[in-house]
Amino acid sequence: MNVNDSQSHRLSRVSSLPALESRDVIQESGPSARTPLVRLEAIRRTFDCGLVVALESIDLTVDAAEVVAVVGHSGSGKSSLMSIIGGCESPTSGRIYWRGAPVERFSAWSRIRGSEIGIVFQDFLLLPSLTAIENVEMSLMPRGVAGAERRRRAAALLDEVGLGKRKHHLPSALSGGERQRVAIARAIANKPALLLADEPTGNLDSTSAATVLDLLFEVQRGYGMTLVIVTHDDDLAARCPRRIRLKDGRIVEDSRAHRRDPADSGTERAGRAASK
Numbered sequence: 001m002n003v004n005d006s007q008s009h010r011l012s013r014v015s016s017l018p019a020l021e022s023r024d025v026i027q028e029s030g031p032s033a034r035t036p037l038v039r040l041e042a043i044r045r046t047f048d049c050g051l052v053v054a055l056e057s058i059d060l061t062v063d064a065a066e067v068v069a070v071v072g073h074s075g076s077g078k079s080s081l082m083s084i085i086g087g088c089e090s091p092t093s094g095r096i097y098w099r100g101a102p103v104e105r106f107s108a109w110s111r112i113r114g115s116e117i118g119i120v121f122q123d124f125l126l127l128p129s130l131t132a133i134e135n136v137e138m139s140l141m142p143r144g145v146a147g148a149e150r151r152r153r154a155a156a157l158l159d160e161v162g163l164g165k166r167k168h169h170l171p172s173a174l175s176g177g178e179r180q181r182v183a184i185a186r187a188i189a190n191k192p193a194l195l196l197a198d199e200p201t202g203n204l205d206s207t208s209a210a211t212v213l214d215l216l217f218e219v220q221r222g223y224g225m226t227l228v229i230v231t232h233d234d235d236l237a238a239r240c241p242r243r244i245r246l247k248d249g250r251i252v253e254d255s256r257a258h259r260r261d262p263a264d265s266g267t268e269r270a271g272r273a274a275s276k
Contacts, residue, residue, distance in 0.1 A: 035100035036061045037193060037226050038085055043094035045080050045249075050092075054080040056249045058094070062228065064193065067220055069237035070230045072246035078230045079198060081246065085228065086196045087113050114142050118187030118225075120216075122199040124179040126171040132158060132182045133167040139189040157185040161215060177208030181215060188219055195220065197229045201236065213239070 043058035055077045062068060062085070072078050083089040084096070087109025096103045098112055126135045136154035145153065158167045161181040171179050180200060187195060197216060201209035213236065220227040229240060237243045245253035 037064045038062050039097040041095045043091045046092045065224050067227045067240045068242045069240035070244045071237045076246040077249040082230045116193045118192040118195045120183050120187050120197040120200050122202040124183045128171050131168050136186045139186045161185045176204050180212050194226045
């Protein structure tokens with residue numbers, strides 16, 4: 001079996017894993033130019049038969065091409081909010097709109113996630129038996145991209161995130177920062193409208209974290225996508241034009257006071273350090 005046959009065999013084996021269970025369907029409508037990308041109305045999320053309230057009375061609008069940080073202490077509801085925005089969980093009550101259309105049923109998110117949402121996780125969640133390029137290819141397979149084109153596009157994405165020379169390495173042979181860059185390449189493979197990053201630097205050292213953050217902001221500008229970063233790090237949040245703070249499952253701050261380019265803070269810090 002040659003290298004390409006072996007690669008295709010591994011990818012086919014992984015792609016045959018069961019998909020997420022679908023239960024419902026989306027209600028379509030034509031969005032206008034001013035329609036928010038996603039809007040939440042009176043969202044409530046509870047667990048354990050209502051004994052644990054993760055989110056309460058969440059009203060939130062996120063526009064196209066916005067850069068938003070969601071901050072709060074552990075247990076504040078950040079991850080639950082991200083899961084609902086990304087269509088990974090259903091709210092207990094409330095309504096969600098995607099491009100102006102109400103998402104009436106949970107199965108609608110399967111299509112939206114596959115084509116319009118990319119997610120970067122704290123723990124990378126790369127498939128350990130696949131190389132970097134194969135991990136990126138996996139996100140293109142549901143779109144029906146042919147093998148040769150899939151490999152070409154995956155290689156180009158890894159070049160874009162600075163890992164062109166590491167594309168045939170398994171995740172175990174990559175550093176934490178490199179693995180997160182593979183995860184970013186995988187998340188943007190389908191050119192999503194929304195990129196969600198859940199504590200993307202939580203498992204990285206400060207140098208790798210700075211590289212990954214700069215890459216996220218670079219990708220956001222280059223693709224013009226909406227970027228929502230979930231973090232407990234106020235310094236990271238300060239680099240975002242908009243900051244949403246959660247406490248006990250409620251939004252207690254929604255600030256648009258930070259207007260500078262996210263890339264500027266890294267440049268400013270470097271300039272200050274050089275002047276000392």
